[in-house]
Amino acid sequence: MTPFRLLMYLALTFTFVVAACEDSSSSSLDGEPDQGLTPPNPEEIQKIDEELALISRGIQLHKSMACVACHSLDGKKLSGGTYVNMYGTNVELEDGTIVERDEEYLRRSILLPSIDVVKGYPDAMPRYDDKLDNQDLDALIALIKSVSEVEDDAEEESTTEEEGTP
Ligand code: HEC
Numbered sequence: 001m002t003p004f005r006l007l008m009y010l011a012l013t014f015t016f017v018v019a020a021c022e023d024s025s026s027s028s029l030d031g032e033p034d035q036g037l038t039p040p041n042p043e044e045i046q047k048i049d050e051e052l053a054l055i056s057r058g059i060q061l062h063k064s065m066a067c068v069a070c071h072s073l074d075g076k077k078l079s080g081g082t083y084v085n086m087y088g089t090n091v092e093l094e095d096g097t098i099v100e101r102d103e104e105y106l107r108r109s110i111l112l113p114s115i116d117v118v119k120g121y122p123d124a125m126p127r128y129d130d131k132l133d134n135q136d137l138d139a140l141i142a143l144i145k146s147v148s149e150v151e152d153d154a155e156e157e158s159t160t161e162e163e164g165t166p
Pocket of ligand 1: 061062065066067068069070071079080081086091101106109110113114116117118121122123124125126128140
């Protein structure tokens with residue numbers, strides 16, 4: 001056998017072995033669970049589902065409440081700032097104070113924008129305290145978070161706190 005043929009032969013055998021393995025693992029679906037795969041955690045899946053539903057509601061509100069006219073989701077600066085990295089970062093206000101844009105701040109800035117006016121922008125955003133309920137706010141904030149790179153510390157901690165709690 002020439003080295004080339006030997007290689008071809010090995011490659012073919014390998015393909016058959018892989019195919020055979022795939023067969024046996026797929027047939028194990030109706031028998032025992034496949035040991036190579038960790039079964040997805042239903043709680044995790046539900047959490048992600050809820051998160052996605054919230055964000056998708058946020059996108060709807062972003063359009064129906066006209067936020068889209070002044071705020072972008074892709075970094076573009078319109079008459080208001082972009083949502084990109086709006087959560088978790090610091091911003092300077094008109095009076096020179098620097099505040100961290102946490103959830104509390106975002107809520108206030110959406111409901112009553114005139115309380116903290118961002119430096120360099122006009123106090124031109126309409127107030128939404130009479131147009132949005134708490135769930136709407138959660139959805140819009142989830143949307144802003146989804147395009148911000150900063151990790152949500154509170155969530156991070158809650159997933160790792162098991163070790164620390166007595
Ligand atoms: C007519 C334009 C306009 C509309 C509509 C508008 N905004 Fe604004 N928004 C602004 C401007 C201008 C600012 C900056 C001045 C200020 O802080 O009030 C701002 C500021 C903000 C801030 C604080 C930004 C920061 O960088 O700290 C948030 C959060 C925000 N808007 C969210 C929203 C959401 C959510 C909606 C829709 C429910 C919305 N805005 C609708 C113009 C608008």
